[in-house]
Amino acid sequence: MDGKVGLWAGAKEGHPYQVPYGVVKDTTRDAKSLITRGALATPFLLEDLRFSHSSLETCRCSKCGKDSEASSNMEDFYELELNVKGLKSLDESLNDYLSVEELHGDNQYFCESCGTRVDATRSIKLRTLPYVLNFQLKRCVFLPKTTTKKKITSAFCFPGELDMRERLSEPSDLELIYDLSAVLIHKGTTVNSGHYIAHIKDENTGQWWEFDDEHVSNLGHHPFGEGSSSSAAKPVQTEPSVHLSSTEPMNGVINGNHINIGQLQSSECSIVSGSQTYSSGDAYMLMYNLRRTTKSGEVRQTVSGANHMEIEGDIIYSDNDAALPAHLYEEIKELNASYLDACQQYKSKKERELDCITERRQEVRSVLSEGPVLSLEDPYFWISTDWLRLWADNITPPVLDNTPIQCLHGKVPVSKVGSMKRLSSKAWNMLFSKYGGGPALSNDDYCINCLVEGASTMVSADNYRDRRKVMKELADAVHSGKCLDGNLYYVSKSWFQQWARRKIIDSPCDADAGPTASIRCPHGKLMPEQAPGAKRLLVPENLWLFFCESANSVKPDDTLGCSVFPSDVEPCATCSMELTEVASIEDTLREFKLKQRQNHEKIALGKGFALSSHCKYYLLPSSWLSTWRSYINANGKNVSSSVQPEMLDSVIDMMKCGKAKCCDFLPVCFSCQHSRLLERPLELICKRGTIFQRFSATDGLTIITKDDWKFFCEEWGCTEEKGISAEIEFSNCVANNLAGSCEEMPIIEEHMSPHDEVNEEIESRQPVIKTSPEVCEVCIGERESCELMQKLNYCNEDIRVCFVRGKEAPKSILEASGTISEPDRRISKRSRKTNFGNSINLKVSGSTSIYQLKMMIWESFGVIKENQILHKGSTVIDGETSTLADMNIFPGDLLWVKDSEIHEYRDIADELSDHKMEVQQAEEGFRGTLLTSNISSQVV
Numbered sequence: 001m002d003g004k005v006g007l008w009a010g011a012k013e014g015h016p017y018q019v020p021y022g023v024v025k026d027t028t029r030d031a032k033s034l035i036t037r038g039a040l041a042t043p044f045l046l047e048d049l050r051f052s053h054s055s056l057e058t059c060r061c062s063k064c065g066k067d068s069e070a071s072s073n074m075e076d077f078y079e080l081e082l083n084v085k086g087l088k089s090l091d092e093s094l095n096d097y098l099s100v101e102e103l104h105g106d107n108q109y110f111c112e113s114c115g116t117r118v119d120a121t122r123s124i125k126l127r128t129l130p131y132v133l134n135f136q137l138k139r140c141v142f143l144p145k146t147t148t149k150k151k152i153t154s155a156f157c158f159p160g161e162l163d164m165r166e167r168l169s170e171p172s173d174l175e176l177i178y179d180l181s182a183v184l185i186h187k188g189t190t191v192n193s194g195h196y197i198a199h200i201k202d203e204n205t206g207q208w209w210e211f212d213d214e215h216v217s218n219l220g221h222h223p224f225g226e227g228s229s230s231s232a233a234k235p236v237q238t239e240p241s242v243h244l245s246s247t248e249p250m251n252g253v254i255n256g257n258h259i260n261i262g263q264l265q266s267s268e269c270s271i272v273s274g275s276q277t278y279s280s281g282d283a284y285m286l287m288y289n290l291r292r293t294t295k296s297g298e299v300r301q302t303v304s305g306a307n308h309m310e311i312e313g314d315i316i317y318s319d320n321d322a323a324l325p326a327h328l329y330e331e332i333k334e335l336n337a338s339y340l341d342a343c344q345q346y347k348s349k350k351e352r353e354l355d356c357i358t359e360r361r362q363e364v365r366s367v368l369s370e371g372p373v374l375s376l377e378d379p380y381f382w383i384s385t386d387w388l389r390l391w392a393d394n395i396t397p398p399v400l401d402n403t404p405i406q407c408l409h410g411k412v413p414v415s416k417v418g419s420m421k422r423l424s425s426k427a428w429n430m431l432f433s434k435y436g437g438g439p440a441l442s443n444d445d446y447c448i449n450c451l452v453e454g455a456s457t458m459v460s461a462d463n464y465r466d467r468r469k470v471m472k473e474l475a476d477a478v479h480s481g482k483c484l485d486g487n488l489y490y491v492s493k494s495w496f497q498q499w500a501r502r503k504i505i506d507s508p509c510d511a512d513a514g515p516t517a518s519i520r521c522p523h524g525k526l527m528p529e530q531a532p533g534a535k536r537l538l539v540p541e542n543l544w545l546f547f548c549e550s551a552n553s554v555k556p557d558d559t560l561g562c563s564v565f566p567s568d569v570e571p572c573a574t575c576s577m578e579l580t581e582v583a584s585i586e587d588t589l590r591e592f593k594l595k596q597r598q599n600h601e602k603i604a605l606g607k608g609f610a611l612s613s614h615c616k617y618y619l620l621p622s623s624w625l626s627t628w629r630s631y632i633n634a635n636g637k638n639v640s641s642s643v644q645p646e647m648l649d650s651v652i653d654m655m656k657c658g659k660a661k662c663c664d665f666l667p668v669c670f671s672c673q674h675s676r677l678l679e680r681p682l683e684l685i686c687k688r689g690t691i692f693q694r695f696s697a698t699d700g701l702t703i704i705t706k707d708d709w710k711f712f713c714e715e716w717g718c719t720e721e722k723g724i725s726a727e728i729e730f731s732n733c734v735a736n737n738l739a740g741s742c743e744e745m746p747i748i749e750e751h752m753s754p755h756d757e758v759n760e761e762i763e764s765r766q767p768v769i770k771t772s773p774e775v776c777e778v779c780i781g782e783r784e785s786c787e788l789m790q791k792l793n794y795c796n797e798d799i800r801v802c803f804v805r806g807k808e809a810p811k812s813i814l815e816a817s818g819t820i821s822e823p824d825r826r827i828s829k830r831s832r833k834t835n836f837g838n839s840i841n842l843k844v845s846g847s848t849s850i851y852q853l854k855m856m857i858w859e860s861f862g863v864i865k866e867n868q869i870l871h872k873g874s875t876v877i878d879g880e881t882s883t884l885a886d887m888n889i890f891p892g893d894l895l896w897v898k899d900s901e902i903h904e905y906r907d908i909a910d911e912l913s914d915h916k917m918e919v920q921q922a923e924e925g926f927r928g929t930l931l932t933s934n935i936s937s938q939v940v
Contacts, residue, residue: 054128059103061111062119069112074127079134079285085141089157090286093137094167098124125169133164133178135286140191147862147905149191153281160223161275162288178288183223185282199223203289223278356395364392371427381428382412382420382441391431400437410439411447414454461506468504471546475500478539488538488567490526491547492518496537499547508550514561515547525572526565530579538567593632599711603704604629611684611691611703611728611767618709619681619701619724619771624651626697648718676776677701678783681726681769691728691767703769726771792884795845797891799884802839803861804896814873816894844884851880857897858908865911866903871896 054076059068082093100123103109109120139152158180165176181201188194198211199219208219220226373380384405391397405420407413412420422443423431432440477483479500495515502511519536521527527534539547551562597604606629611617627645634642682693682700693703703726704712713720802813840860844853854865870877872895877887889895 055124055126057122057124059109059120059122061109061114062121064111064113066111066113068109078130079136081136081138084137084139084152084154084156087156088154090135090159090162093135093156098126098167126164126167127169129164129168129176129290131290132181133162133288133290135288137284137286139186139284144905151186151189151191153189155279155281156283157277157279158283158286159275159277161291175291177291179291180223180278180286181289182285182287183280183283184285184287185280186284187282222276224280353395360395367427367430370430371421371423373422373424379425380422380443381425382443382445383423383428383431385419385421388421391435397435400431400435402437402439402441405441406439407447407450409447409449411445411450412441413447413450415450464507465504467546471543472500472504474540474543478537478543483540484538485540487541489541489544490519490536490565490567490569491515491539491544493535493537494518494533496539508554510554512547512550513555513558515551516563516565517561519565520560520563521572521575523572523574524563525575526569528571528576528579530583531575536565596632596711596715599715600708603708604632606695608692608695609705611693613691613728613730613767615728616706617703617726617728618706619726620648620704620709620712621651621679622682622696622700622702623698625702625704645716648712648716649722652718652722652724676773676779677724677771678776678779680775680780681771684728684767684769686767724771724773726769728767729770731766731768791890792846792888794891795847796843797845798841799844799889799891800839800841800894801857801860802894802896803857803863804898805838806898809871809896809898813894813896844889846883846885848884849880850877850882850884850887853884854880855908855911858911861897862905863897863899864903864905864908867900869898869900871898 054074057075058071060066060071061068080094080097082090082097084093087093087096100121102119102121104119108117109122110116111118111120135158137156140149141152142149160180162178162180163176164178165172165174168176179201181203183199185197185199186194187197195212199208200211201208201223206221208221208223210217210219382402382405383400384402386404387398387401405412405416407416428440432438474483475496479496492515495518498511499515519527519534521531529536548562551558555561602609603625624645627643631642631644679699679701682696682702685692685694696702701724709723710720712718713723802809804810804813838861842853842856842860844856850870851865854868854870857863857868857870858865865880872887872889872893877889877895879887
């Protein structure tokens with residue numbers, strides 16, 4: 001609803017019934033013309049004259065008796081919003097609206113004159129009233145405990161005539177009597193559902209009308225119907241309780257949730273004596289029009305206490321005293337005439353359509369009654385059923401069309417019997433004379449040619465079925481190795497098996513084509529049987545001739561698919577030579593791969609091996625070993641898709657490259673400008689006192705034995721001296737080593753000692769990998785910083801937030817939340833199916849602030865941001881100006897939040913309206929790098 005009209009609290013936007021302004025915007029120029037003539041003291045719009053009224057809110061100090069400065073400010077408004085809860089009538093609501101409120105205690109008023117907080121009184125005073133007075137009944141209340149809205153459905157009384165003279169702060173000498181003109185009603189018991197209707201009074205006739213969507217009903221001279229005898233009245237329900245201050249008994253009729261109360265001598269100050277009073281439990285807006293009065297022989301006067309407007313010559317007053325500009329009155333008059341003309345045209349068109357429908361019905365009945373052919377000796381005509389449907393369903397049928405039931409010879413074929421009907425000569429003439437078209441197809445117009453062709457087709461189908469049945473028996477014998485005497489011919493084995501499995505039908509189909517297509521080589525000769533898909537078998541000559549006949553009948557132009565290959569024909573020599581060469585290459589490659597699998601058995605199977613200290617090993621990229629492993633283990637169909645790894649000479653050269661690639665950070669580049677390694681070896685782990693290296697298929701460098709390196713150099717072209725060597729050494733835990741941890745320190749036999757002092761010394765040492773050349777930590781740190789920046793520079797990605805009730809989070813949530821997201825990490829089925837309870841996915845970016853994240857959580861779970869204790873794992877996330885990138889929150893992370901319940905609940909709308917904080921932008925130059933990261937670079 002427009003803001004100038006007012007909105008019932010709790011009603012949805014786009015309310016179907018808006019307060020009728022009339023045509024307000026078109027009158028702006030007329031109001032301006034009145035201003036220029038000096039008729040008004042201040043600028044105004046006609047809509048303001050009819051709907052706007054002014055009031056002031058007075059706040060008076062109880063100590064000094066002075067009013068506040070704001071008490072002199074006039075405020076314009078378009079409706080009075082009245083409380084309904086706990087009040088029974090419009091008079092009580094007005095008393096409550098204009099009552100004096102005392103401000104004391106926590107609500108004390110700060111008096112500028114006294115310079116302190118003092119007790120005070122506050123009240124609203126009406127200064128002027130409009131021509132149209134709107135009362136907004138506040139039937140919707142907010143329940144803080146449940147944070148929901150509730151509709152008040154108690155009965156509310158309001159008069160048909162209302163005297164507002166005593167309600168002004170300065171009583172007027174003239175009468176301010178308003179007549180009820182409209183009631184807006186919401187049917188339903190809840191705020192979020194229901195139905196809206198409007199009851200509006202016609203000022204010309206005094207009758208009330210109900211507007212319910214597209215339905216309009218006459219209610220008579222009462223806003224809720226004429227009573228139980230009226231057709232609009234609803235069945236009498238249990239009579240609601242109506243409380244009035246009248247001493248007279250109520251004499252009214254209950255109509256649904258509404259009551260028409262008879263003539264009452266009310267003692268309420270706003271109700272005109274003798275006027276009717278009504279009651280409703282669903283009315284939420286009341287509209288009253290000012291009653292204008294004139295004295296005989298005097299010029300029309302404006303009402304004091306309402307907005308002042310003088311009478312001018314270009315203003316026209318209608319019978320109900322509504323003021324309209326002259327041009328607007330003429331425009332409305334023309335629109336009314338146009339509307340009446342449109343109504344008359346619609347009525348005429350409706351009568352014509354009804355006459356046409358009646359005529360068509362009579363025509364259909366007459367044709368149907370005359371249509372049946374009573375005797376086969378009587379002449380009749382054929383007619384298309386498709387056209388009959390169009391004729392019966394449409395008011396204006398198309399021209400009669402019998403072409404769909406004609407054959408190529410222009411007659412009636414037997415195959416079209418299901419698409420046509422017989423009509424008697426009389427019925428046919430009735431339709432043909434009116435709609436024309438054709439052609440006329442009589443009972444003698446059956447097609448002899450189509451009958452002969454159909455019979456011939458049936459005979460041919462029977463003959464084909466019989467022949468194919470015989471050939472099917474012969475094919476089964478061939479498949480069993482019998483009937484191989486005489487001339488024999490090759491056919492494709494797969495095609496033959498499919499042909500033998502197919503059902504016997506009336507004629508050849510597309511599957512019968514190409515019996516030798518798959519065994520014919522590109523040179524037009526017989527494909528060697530060793531070629532893929534070239535399996536073949538021999539069939540007798542009579543079966544071969546049947547195959548050729550069927551194939552040529554389906555595809556007569558396909559000579560390649562039906563090539564003749566007798567049993568004595570030799571396979572293509574060129575194709576045989578090519579296949580021999582390919583087979584030789586495949587055998588050589590198969591032996592090569594087998595030899596490599598034997599030389600590197602553990603590496604080929606992806607198994608680790610125990611490492612010993614002070615033994616020389618070599619390092620290779622894990623990605624190269626993974627490619628090599630896939631290549632030598634590929635078999636069958638996977639051979640063609642396997643990728644051959646690069647030669648080791650070039651791989652080692654890239655591992656030891658110069659300054660040209662020192663800062664590229666390419667996956668294949670493992671050395672830097674410092675002549676050191678740009679990748680770390682994979683970390684060491686200890687199991688049962690034995691040292692192993694952690695496995696990875698893509699990252700880091702993997703340790704291989706000296707023998708493996710020697711064989712690799714022979715097999716993949718490299719010299720042993722170019723290798724990157726590595727040794728296992730032990731160092732103290734306090735040192736900053738490359739791999740391993742104090743917690744995973746192995747107990748190895750060669751270091752075992754019966755003395756506790758020696759055991760404690762061994763436990764304080766850990767195995768590390770010493771490489772030659774050494775690992776360059778400077779370049780690795782720069783690369784990991786760039787990778788971290790790329791990971792934190794995300795947009796519109798998902799993170800999951802779990803709401804935890806209680807003091808501690810479940811162990812499953814802590815473990816999942818503390819785990820760093822790794823896209824390539826394997827996750828067990830149990831972990832994927834873990835249900836974290838009350839959780840939600842949120843769309844965030846790396847630049848999203850913690851404040852914005854907390855507002856999303858507030859909106860999702862209803863926990864105010866001051867009470868949110870946000871965690872990632874066991875780490876508390878705080879600082880509203882920080883971003884998710886600053887806190888190292890990655891896409892896919894699981895966060896959990898707990899409600900401290902320290903601060904009281906408040907509406908999120910208050911936070912959005914009061915939030916004035918300027919978010920401090922962090923230094924962009926270091927965002928996303930290890931300088932602002934709170935995790936170590938080794939976990940990236």
